[in-house]
Amino acid sequence: MLYNELLDEFLSFKILEVKNSTYKTYKKRLSLHVIPYFKKEEHIEDLTPKRLMQWQLDVVEKSGLKISHINDIRSNFYNFIEYAITIGKLDRNPFDRVKRIKDGSPIEEMVFYTYDEFCLFISSIDDKMYRVFFLLLYFTGIRLGEARALAWDSVNFKTRKIHIARSYTDEKGKNGEVKFTSPKNGRDRWIDIDSLLYDELLSLYYESKRIAGFKENELVFGRHKPLASSTIGRRKKKYAVESGVKEIKVHGFRHSNASLLANLGVPIELVSKRLGHKNIEITYKRYIHFYPSAQLPIVNKIDQLTQGGLTSFNRMNYILFQIIDNIKTEIELYNYSFDEKKYYEDIYSYINKLRIEINNINRV
Numbered sequence: 001m002l003y004n005e006l007l008d009e010f011l012s013f014k015i016l017e018v019k020n021s022t023y024k025t026y027k028k029r030l031s032l033h034v035i036p037y038f039k040k041e042e043h044i045e046d047l048t049p050k051r052l053m054q055w056q057l058d059v060v061e062k063s064g065l066k067i068s069h070i071n072d073i074r075s076n077f078y079n080f081i082e083y084a085i086t087i088g089k090l091d092r093n094p095f096d097r098v099k100r101i102k103d104g105s106p107i108e109e110m111v112f113y114t115y116d117e118f119c120l121f122i123s124s125i126d127d128k129m130y131r132v133f134f135l136l137l138y139f140t141g142i143r144l145g146e147a148r149a150l151a152w153d154s155v156n157f158k159t160r161k162i163h164i165a166r167s168y169t170d171e172k173g174k175n176g177e178v179k180f181t182s183p184k185n186g187r188d189r190w191i192d193i194d195s196l197l198y199d200e201l202l203s204l205y206y207e208s209k210r211i212a213g214f215k216e217n218e219l220v221f222g223r224h225k226p227l228a229s230s231t232i233g234r235r236k237k238k239y240a241v242e243s244g245v246k247e248i249k250v251h252g253f254r255h256s257n258a259s260l261l262a263n264l265g266v267p268i269e270l271v272s273k274r275l276g277h278k279n280i281e282i283t284y285k286r287y288i289h290f291y292p293s294a295q296l297p298i299v300n301k302i303d304q305l306t307q308g309g310l311t312s313f314n315r316m317n318y319i320l321f322q323i324i325d326n327i328k329t330e331i332e333l334y335n336y337s338f339d340e341k342k343y344y345e346d347i348y349s350y351i352n353k354l355r356i357e358i359n360n361i362n363r364v
Contacts, residue, residue, distance in 0.1 A: 001089055003042045007035065010083045019181055021169045029073045030080065033059055044089050047081065049097040060101065067103035074100065110286075112255035113138070115263075117245045124243035128207070130235050132200045133221050134253065139197050141257030141275050144250050145169050148226040149180050152205060153216040160198055161190045164276060168226045178225060185278040255287075262290035320355040324348055 007030065015023045037055050059070050077095070084090045113121060118138050125131040136147055145167035154163040165188040166180040183189070193201070201220075208214055208223075221227050232250060240247040248256070254275065261271050268291060272283035327348045331341060 001044055003038050003044050003047070004035065006044050006084060006089065007080060010080050013083070020171055021181070026076050029076050033063060033073050034077050034080075044081075044084050047090075047094055049094045052077075052094055052098045056098065056101065067101050071100055071103070110252075110255050111246070111248045112252045112259050113245065113248060114256075115260060118256060120243045120245050121239055124239045127235075128204060129221060130239075132197075132204045133227070133232075134236075134239075135197050135200055137250070137253035138256055138260075139194055140191050141254045141261075141271075142191065143167065143184060143254065143276070144229070144232070145181075146183060146276075148219075148221065148229075150220045151217050152208070152220055155201060155205070155220065157198070157202060157205070160193055162193060164189050164191060170229065183276055185276055187276070189273070189276050191274060258283075258287045259290050262287065320351055324351050324355065327351070 011023070011027055011030070014026055018026070034055075037058060056070070056074065059065070059073065060067075063070065065073075074095070078093065081090065081093050081095060085093060122131065122134060122138075125134065133147065136142065136150075137144070140162070142150075142164055146164050149166045149168040150162065150164075154165060156163070164183055167183050168178070168180055171179045171181070204220070208218070208220075211223075218224065219226060229250075236250060237247055258271055258275065261274070262268070268283055268287065269280060271287065272280045275283065277283045327344055331344050331348070
């Protein structure tokens with residue numbers, strides 16, 4: 001089967017399996033970096049490991065993309081070939097014999113606001129709606145799309161909780177109407193809100209209710225139309241400049257919330273649930289560095305085992321073992337004369353015998 005025809009078929013099935021935004025990412029990556037590389041008359045059977053190695057090298061040299069991005073494209077390409085295997089066009093995936101590109105670039109620093117920096121940032125905001133918007137992002141850690149999609153009927157003032165059940169990613173329906181999707185992990189969640197955020201939300205709610213035609217299903221931010229991401233970005237930059245703090249990405253408020261909770265001693269398991277991560281492994285991978293003391297219990301347990309829990313006999317045995325191990329290494333590495341070597345071997349034997357005797361006493 002022709003490679004391009006199968007790719008079109010793959011994309012037509014993919015749109016049924018993933019969110020529209022994910023489908024668009026797939027299509028864009030494959031259209032820009034995969035389809036142009038292969039000739040229209042090529043068959044799927046022509047995708048050999050060597051051919052894929054050449055493609056991978058070509059993308060690295062000509063695209064100017066980060067290695068992490070190229071590996072994401074490779075993953076999309078890999079899934080396409082897996083589809084070919086599923087429908088019987090290939091027996092095995094040639095990508096299995098092509099190594100992923102190692103990313104030697106330094107890890108990007110996670111930029112976020114400390115509590116003091118956020119206090120400066122929020123104090124510069126004179127627009128009530130945007131003040132509540134950024135308070136919500138900072139103190140709940142919800143995603144930008146989740147905040148843009150939040151409606152008043154998802155805010156429960158009696159229980160002091162907000163219901164995160166949908167998201168918005170600038171997608172439009174067939175007739176240009178606003179289109180909401182489920183949260184990123186596909187699950188809804190309830191988030192408790194603090195007193196400051198509660199008071200600010202309640203005040204904004206009463207102001208909104210005074211507007212003619214108000215409905216409970218209106219958006220908290222924007223009423224009938226979600227706030228534009230570009231407008232949010234401009235406002236964020238404006239307030240950062242006016243307050244004299246560094247500018248961070250909108251997603252940086254999510255990192256800021258994780259940092260805040262870590263500093264308050266909130267267990268990482270609760271942080272994971274609050275942020276709506278699919279599993280706790282994601283939270284560990286991204287935010288474990290916010291918990292510098294997380295490994296202290298492990299270290300303390302080992303210290304108890306190797307120090308307080310060890311008898312004097314065990315400690316002496318360990319010391320003697322280190323000595324004979326060093327003597328053994330000395331004999332093996334250096335070219336001693338026969339007499340010198342015999343001298344060190346006698347010392348080795350004596351200390352080892354002493355160590356064995358200590359072990360026997362300890363067993364009694």
